[in-house]
Amino acid sequence: MYPKPIQELIDALTHLPGIGPRQATRLAFFLLKDRQGVADDIAESLRTMREHIGECAQCWRSLELYTKEDKQLCAICKDERRDARQIAVVEKEADLHNLEKLATYHGTYHILGGVISPLDADSPKRLHLRALYNRVEDLVQKNDKPIEVILATGSTAEGDTTATYIERILSPLKEKHPHLTISRLGRGLSLGAELEYADEVTLTNALTNRK
């Protein structure tokens, strides 16, 4: 057992994705012996991030908070050249960034904040599903032009379960409002692929061939 403050840092680091106890121990000792100010920079960045980063009130993308007001919109949601009647539903922010690289998508996004795990009955509650339903409902009620929700989850088992689940919860809206379309990315994505790692050609094809 290491002295308590070191052990606490090791334990905290093991909560990071992809970090096991051995790597956590290595990192902790690196930070302990650090002479270049890396540890101070990290501590400072973490503090700044917690204070100045919030989430977009519409799509849940992270944004820099300019005021104390909590209902801020991100640059994409505020951009009037973007098609607010098209919403790509993605698992996480990295997926949004990957779609943004294409420059062929001009709609908006909705970040779920994860996927539904068939083994975890509580997982739907942790996603921004209620907010998605409300957003789509609001849009279809105020609008009679075509509205499209593109389910852009990964082609993993969880991504698929999540897309099916969303289709089901939005289907009552679709029945009432025929101008609402729910589509899924085409099968250009290979099985088990996460959107975050898909290359541009694959992603463009998947987007073009949505159904």
Ligand SMILES: [Zn+2]
């Ligand atoms: Zn936004």
